[in-house]
Amino acid sequence: SQQGEEDPQALSIQEGENATMNCSYKTSINNLQWYRQNSGRGLVHLILIRSNEREKHSGRLRVTLDTSKKSSSLLITASRAADTASYFCATDALAYKYIFGTGTRLKVLA
Amino acid sequence: DGGITQSPKYLFRKEGQNVTLSCEQNLNHDAMYWYRQDPGQGLRLIYYSQIVNDFQKGDIAEGYSVSREKKESFPLTVTSAQKNPTAFYLCASSMAGELFFGEGSRLTVL
Numbered sequence: 001s002q003q004g005e006e007d008p009q010a011l012s013i014q015e016g017e018n019a020t021m022n023c024s025y026k027t028s029i030n031n032l033q034w035y036r037q038n039s040g041r042g043l044v045h046l047i048l049i050r051s052n053e054r055e056k057h058s059g060r061l062r063v064t065l066d067t068s069k070k071s072s073s074l075l076i077t078a079s080r081a082a083d084t085a086s087y088f089c090a091t092d093a094l095a096y097k098y099i100f101g102t103g104t105r106l107k108v109l110a
Numbered sequence: 111d112g113g114i115t116q117s118p119k120y121l122f123r124k125e126g127q128n129v130t131l132s133c134e135q136n137l138n139h140d141a142m143y144w145y146r147q148d149p150g151q152g153l154r155l156i157y158y159s160q161i162v163n164d165f166q167k168g169d170i171a172e173g174y175s176v177s178r179e180k181k182e183s184f185p186l187t188v189t190s191a192q193k194n195p196t197a198f199y200l201c202a203s204s205m206a207g208e209l210f211f212g213e214g215s216r217l218t219v220l
Binding site: 030031033035040041042043044045048088090092096097098099100101102103105 | 114141143145150151152153154155158160166168169198200202204207208209210211212213214216
């Protein structure tokens with residue numbers, strides 16, 4: 001079963017614009033992570049936010065977490081063509097058991 | 111270089127044949143994982159192992175088997191009991207909650 005659902009499923013923006021994608025999950029978590037996947041490749045870790053944190057930044061990435069709503073958002077500022085990829089959230093409903101969402105396909109147009 | 115190595119990258123097999131996908135890591139991580147990804151979909155957990163000689167079923171373990179005889183290695187066998195084995199298979203290991211992925215193995219059953 002999928003723990004997370006990303007929204008939107010697909011997003012197309014112009015270079016320089018901001019991209020926001022959301023993740024909702026079902027059960028209590030210890031932490032939530034965001035990953036990026038280029039087509040046909042493995043996933044790359046972007047950022048981890050713990051359940052007692054509300055916001056975290058890393059470069060052009062900003063992640064928020066609302067445990068009362070069981071949701072998180074990933075904001076990519078000043079997007080670039082190289083940001084084109086699929087983005088997934090992952091949660092640890094159980095220790096060591098990481099469950100991924102369905103992903104958001106982001107296309108950044110040059 | 112430290113990382114996760116999956117082999118083979120592409121694999122073609124006839125229906126009814128068992129196939130084994132290799133996953134090796136030199137990151138000294140205790141936990142390892144196998145995920146399946148279908149086109150345009152998220153990742154679904156097949157099996158995971160927290161420590162050598164121990165592993166647990168994920169959400170879609172039927173038709174798959176694993177072993178964890180060494181810390182570095184977590185091979186996945188796709189058996190003939192798996193009804194729809196054509197997919198992209200991703201192996202990962204984890205440290206401090208962050209997952210590190212291999213580049214994947216694409217299995218096509220003819």
